[in-house]
Amino acid sequence: MISPIHIRILASVTTGACATIAIMLMCASPANAQSGHAPIADTVPAGTTLTIGDPKTQRALELSGEVKNLPFTPRWVNISGGPRTTEAFRANALDIGAVADIPPIHATWTGLPVQIIAAAFRKAPLEHPIYKLGIAPGANIESIADLKDRKIAFSPGQAQGALVLRILQSAGLTKDDVTLVEMPSTGDVYVSALASKLVDAAPIAEANQPRYLANYGSSGARVISHGLRDDAWHLYTLQAVLDDPAKAAAARAYVKAWAKATRWIYEHPKEWVEGYYVQDQGLKTSDGEYLAQSAGEPDIPADWTDVIARQQATIDLLATETGNQRLDAAKLFDRRFEKVAIQALNEQ
Structure with missing residues (x-):
């Protein structure tokens, strides 16, 4: 059924472009409507x-x-x-x-x-988190409770940065209790920072964890769980x-x-x-x-x-x-x- 607003739109159609918009609105599913927004069409115009x-x-x-x-x-x-x-x-x-x-x-x-x-x-996020905290060789960090006064890699505009703040919150700490070292989390930047002991801890993705442990585990590098959804x-x-x-x-x-x-x-x-x-x-x-x-x-x-x-x-x-x-x-x-x-x- 065409609503009154669709009738008004159709009545005002004077160009091909307007006709396209009107047809798209007629094809839109009512379930797509959101208060304050026009419905989204089910049909995608050719050439989009x-x-x-x-x-x-x-x-x-x-x-x-x-x-x-x-x-x-x-x-x-x-x-x-x-x-x-x-x-x-x-x-x-x-x-x-x-x-x-x-x-x-x-x-x-x-x-x-x-x-x-x-x-x-993920349906089982705590058993299989995306990130774990990489610990630099010799940092002697056994759990997130040991992060006070440590240097932690931090990327403010990325998920890893927010995870660091969540981890601190979970440990009863704030950013003022640690030293946040700003750096991008792309590629192997965090792994290199840990290996060189530029930071004591950094969230590293699961893809990098086996390689980090294989390369630096013999020197004391390790990873620890944070227990949070990420x-x-x-x-x-x-x-x-x-x-x-x-x-x-x-x-x-x-x-x-x-x-x-x-x-x-x-x-x-x-x-x-x-x-x-x-x-x-x-x-x-x-x-x-x-x-x-x-x-x-x-x-x-x-x-x-x-x-x-x-x-x-x-x-x-x-x-x-x-x-x-x-x-x-x-x-x-x-x-x-x-x-x-x-x-x-x-x-x-």
Whole structure:
């Protein structure tokens, strides 16, 4: 049934462009509506493109063959991590990025209007965390309770930085109780800082942990668990992308594809290890198998209430520790996308 607002829009159509917008609104699913926002169309207009920085999903879509079913033209860019993604957004060189929970917060604090359009976690995050605290040789840190007065690697605009603050909070400490050494967390920077004893502790990703221990374990290097959830993963985009009806429809289609790719990775571990970790990332098969097993089953929530509450807790901690203004976490999420991913999985 066409609503009165759609009738008024159709009555005012005078150009081909307006007609396209009107048809898109008529095709939109009512479930996509969010208070204060127009519905998002189910149909993507021909010729629509999206520039996407999500290498992992890109590879999964290629391996599964689903990339050919995207109803828009993807322009893939090899961009990952919060700082590079934000930089690309500012240069209008990117439409969608895949990051952890901190980059959208940091982007908003720097005046960049962004929105989160998808969220995923691990079903067993505490048993298989993404990060552990790497401990420098000779640092004599047995648990997070021993971090007082130590030097810790810190990247304020990335997930690792927020994790450090959460770890300190869990240990009853603040940033004033330690020395935070700012440095980017990309590549092997943290591992090198630990090995050279530039810092005493640094959160290092699971992909780097076996190599760190193999190379420096004999000198006393080790890793310790922090006992916190660190598994948030989001898709986010510029508000300007969502203000464009065609690109918003394409973004909705990409969220659906992302959800299916995330599930495919879990259900096809052999193909994923060989096609991504070995061929694409250059890892040994055994290392790829370790990472695939560690990742476990993905959890894509159909309700973002808890996701937003967790994000709010993170914002409050960061605001207190960094002096930034408190944000309303709910305003970072475009809830028109809330059920898109899970509905795509249910349709399979």
